[in-house]
Each structure stands twice: as C-alpha cells, then as structure tokens.
Amino acid sequence: MRVVVTGGSGKLGRSVIRRLSQDGHEVTNLDRTGERGRGFTVVDLRDYGQVVDVFMGLDDRHTGFDAVVHLGAIPAPGIAPDAATFENNMLATYNVFQAARRAGIKKIVYASSETVLGLPFDVDPPYIPVDEEYPARPESTYSLVKVLEEQMAVEFTRWDPELSITGLRFSNVMDPADYEAFPAFDADAALRKWNLWGYIDGRDGAQAVACALDKAKPGFEAFIIANEDTVMSRSSASLAAEVFPNVKVVKDLGEHETMLSIDKAKRLLGFAPEHSWRASYPNRTTPTED
Template sequence: MTGRAVVTGGSGKLGRAVIDELRACGWRVVNIDRVRHPDPNVPTVIADLTDLGQVYEAINAVDSRFRKVDALIHLAAIPGPGLRTNSSTFLDNLTTTFNLFTAAARSGVNKVVWASSETLLGIPFDVPPPYLPVDEKCPSRPESSYSLAKHLEETMAAEFARWNPALSITGLRLSNVLDESDYRTFDEFQSDSAKRRWNLWSYIDSRDGARAVRLALEASLPGFETFIIANSDTVMHRGTLDLVREQFPEVPINRELGENQSLLCIDKARGSLGFEPEFGWRAVKIPADQVNMVELS
C-alpha cells in the first residue's frame, strides 16, 4: 500500500524519521507543522492544528501541493508533561487530535495512525505497575494532564471507529523516542538506576519508531487498536531482573526475563504488525570525547 500521506509534526524528531521511512517506501508525503521541515524537498504546509478550519484545508487540499489524501499520520503535539502549563498541554493536544480525527473522517480518509503514549501505562510509576513486563492489557493509568489527554484521545479513537466501520485508526504507545546522537548520554545514569525508573528504562530508536508507523499504516486492521512500541532492550548495562528487584521488589513478574529485556512488552506489535526493532544503543560506538555532550529529549 502506498499513496499520499499527511504527516503532522513532520519537522520533529520522530516526524523526520517517519517522513524518511515513508518516502523510501514509495509514499508521497506532505508535512503539516508550525515550522518548516529541514529538507526543502519535503513539502510543508504551515498550519495551526487547533483551528478546525485550517485542519480541514490541510487534509483536503492546499492549492497545487496536493488534492487527495490517502492516510493521516498524526504526530504533532506538545511532546510531554511539564513543558507548558497543564491546561495548555491538555487543551492543545486534545483539541488538535479531535480536529484531525474529525477532518479525516469527514474527508473520507479511512487510514489513521497517531502517536499515543507510553505514559498511559502509569508513568512515572510512583505507584508500581500491577505486573511486569507491562502490556496493552494493563488498564490505562494517566498520571498527568499530558497522559490524561492521551487517554481521552484513545477514547475518542474508539468512538470514531464505532461510528465508521471502514475506519482503521491505530494508536502507537511510543516509548521515549531517541536518535543515535542521544545515546552519548547513557553513561550518566548507569550508576543510578532510579534516574530512568520513570519509564522502566525503556526507549525507542526513532528509526524503529518510524518503521512501526509505516507497518501500522500498511496493516489491514479495521477498527481501533493500540500497540506498545519500544526497543526490545533497556537503556541500562545492568540486567533487567536486577533492576526490577531493586526498584520494584513487590511487583509480580509474569514471564522469564532476558538479560536486558525491555519491560514494555511489544509482543502484540510483533504478532499483528510484524514489528521487530532493528536499531539500538548497544550497537553504536560513541567516541570517548563525545560522551555526555547531548541531553536526552
């Protein structure tokens, strides 16, 4: 399956990787964002996605740029809690997602993939999870205004799918998205496992996240689905079982754990999408003089 896809937030970290992935696989891509894409060859439409009128225009046609959209990939958002006020984060993200779901549904775009969030699993896990590894069967447990908006986005998606049986709408609960340059900072928290306890020491390489988006886009999955998307390993040198025994000693472990196995279970994405992470920090050789030069984002 190929065609024309609109990518919102395509100028961001994950968005750039998604656009590269889709273009490499034959998709024609239009980026909709508040800032230009760094590659001038990527057509970009500047739009305020909290404005439903602008969203309708962006989904349907923008002069000579495009006339027909086959798929929507929605990545635009305030990317996490604590970056803006709670009300601003909540209203901006929820309104943007509602506008895009509405415009897509009323414009006949029946293939939608959007960035939900790992935060729905209970991040920052001040209250321990019910079991480990966590999976999609864990009840959503938003602990911030950001994750509350994501929870309501998933609720909206389920209702949009109920209203339109032809709609395929997929939420990807993406872990902390990192580029290869971010791996330079990993030494700074190896001596203190509590520094990355907040998301169970998980991450997703932006290239693997982009491939998950494409696989979800190309899969024939009617209705509403969610998938956890994470790398298969943790960000730590220490073994996963040691980390759990230290930080979550009372939490039941529901399966045998590999040496550095992720505690965000990706079995559903493996089985339904054919997703398997290919990139990761352990294979990257960082020069000693570049360690700790880049902050995590």
C-alpha cells in the same frame, strides 16, 4: 500512498517522513515550522478550518490524502502549563480525526504514549513487563489527554466501521546522538525507573508507523512501541528486583529485555526493532563483556 504527517518537523516526525519517503509514499508535512517546499505546509492544528481544508486539497499541491500520521502535539508534560497542554493536544487530535473523517480518509496512525501505562511509576505497575492489557493509568494532564484520545478513537471507529485508527504508545524517542548519555544511567537504577528503563530509536519508531500503515485493520488498536532492550547495562531481572521488589515478573526476562512489552506490536504489526543503542554506541561495555 499519499500520506500527511502532522508534526513532521519534530524529533520522531523527521524519522517518520524519511522512512515513509524511502518506502515510496508521497509525504506532506503539516507543522508550524519546517523547510519550505512542496512537501511542507504551515498549519495550526488547533484551527479545524485549516486542518479540514488542507485534508481536502491544496492548490498546486495535492487533491487529498490516503492516510494520516498524526504526531503534532506538545510532546511531554511540563513543557507548557497543564491547561495549555490539554487544550492544544486534545483539540488538535479531535480536529485531525474529524477532518480525516470528513475527507473520507480511512487510515489514521497517531502518537499515543507510554505515559498511559502509569508513568512515572511512583505507584508500582501491576506486573512486569507491562502491556496493553490493563486499564490506563494517567498520572499527568499530558497522559490524561492520551487516554481521552484513545477513547475518542474507539468512538470514531464505532461510528465508521471502515475506519482504522492505530494508537502507538511510543516510549522515550532517541536519536543516535542521544546514546552518548546512556552510560550515566548506570550510576543509579532509579534514574530511569520512571519508564521501566525503556526507549525507542526514532528509526524504529518510524518503522512502527510504516508497519501500522501497512497492517492495521479497521477499528482501533493500541500498541506499545519500544526497543527490545533497556537503556541499562545491568540485567533487566536485577533492575526489576531492586526497584520494584513487590511487583510480580510474569515471564523470564532476557538479559537486557525491555519491560515495556512489544509482543502485541510484533504479532499484529510485524514490528521488529533494528537499532539498539548497544550497536550505535560501540564503546559502551556491558557486565557480560567485562
């Protein structure tokens, strides 16, 4: 397919462009900065005219796209003032969704966020592992935008029953170089409780995007995207018992099993994480290996 990726110069975006290109797709990166060439175009996503123009075609480059992967955003709370985060991210996503609709593009995959689950879990989650079944619990302006984006996707797909929009609730994106810091997390179980000790390797995040482009059906669906294990060497059951003693654990947890349930993504998208930090950082030992 001809796929346009917004925010392709970012941490996850680089992995997504690499994966989609390897899969044989013709990929264009829309971002404010990037490597000059035929696969990159400078676009301000806050400007609807720029977005719809490039989606319709670009002289000497392309005549349109088959699918959109929307990753371009201020990527976390606290990077910019709250009002600026709201304005940038909400407007950018509306412009991308609306421009895709006007251009006749029927497949959109975009970055929602694990934050809609209630991060940083200062209020206990309703149960562990968390999943997509309980109502969103935004605790920041950044997360509020993600919730509103998901509702906007519901309405866009209601307007156009042929349109497919997939919201991927990505966990904390990590590259292999980041795994060097993981041993320090073991010193205090509370250090990473804010997202239930979850993460997503950028390469597996890219796999989830590829799966959604291939498998998603018309309508809107949201999926938690995390790796199958936690960032900790301690068992998942012991972490849950210590940090969230009043929260019901609704299944028997594997030794290091994620508490961000990816069962739905596995079942409907065929998502299957391949890059655990435990393999990428071989000098790290776990309690079962001591």
